[in-house]
Structure formats: structure tokens, C-alpha cells
Amino acid sequence: MTIALWCVLIAGLLPYVATGIAKAGADYDNRDPRSWLARQHGYRRRAGAAAMNGFEALPLFAAAVLIAQLLHAPQSSVNLLAIGFIVARGLHLACYLADWAALRSLAWFLALLCVIGLFVISAQA
Secondary structure, eight states: OOHHHHHHHHHHHHHHHHHHHHHOSTTOOTTSHHHHHHTOOHHHHHHHHHHHHHHHHHHHHHHHHHHHHHTTOOHHHHHHHHHHHHHHHHHHHHHHHHTOHHHHHHHHHHHHHHHHHHHHHHHHO
């Protein structure tokens, strides 16, 4: 299995990390988790938002990696862009938690550029 494919797994797990951060603590209500999260403030609310954003970003990234693999794009480039996506999404989560909105947006955009890059190199394969 390629590094890029492992990155798809990591990208799929990152939102669960954010969810765990949002829900960690003694006051978490598992009977109605969505309502509980909607009432949260600060880092918990931002972690929940980061989780949702991670789930939103996942399908396009996974498709881009799979298309790149299917079309035999240069594996080193695919791996590099996939790793770049993971790093950018990790920074996105960290910036969300720290409430650094401008840097968070930059990290989001860098991750998107990695996805676009995967499609571009696939088109050239």
C-alpha cells in the first residue's frame, strides 16, 4: 500500500481526533451529543467545527488520491501531495483549537491546493 493511501486513512481519522477533543471531559452528555456540542463555547465548539470540516474535506481528497493511483500518476508526487494535505489538515486543526482564524484559513487553502495538485498530476499521467 502506498504512502498516499495511508494518508487517506489518516485523513479519515483526523476528524475523530477533533471529535475526541471536543467531547473530552466529565460534563459530556452522550444522550444528546449534537445538542450538547451546539451549547459549547471556546475550544470545544471549535473542535466540533474542525471535525465537521475534516469530514467535508475527506471525500475530495480520497477521490483525488484514488484517481491519481488509478491513472498511475508519479507516485513520489502523489505521496508528497498527500503528505502535504495531512500536514495542512493537522495545522488546520491546531489553528482551529488555538482560535487562529487567518492561519486556519491558510492551512485550509494549502490542503485544497494539494488536492488540486493531485488532480493536475493525474491529468498529466
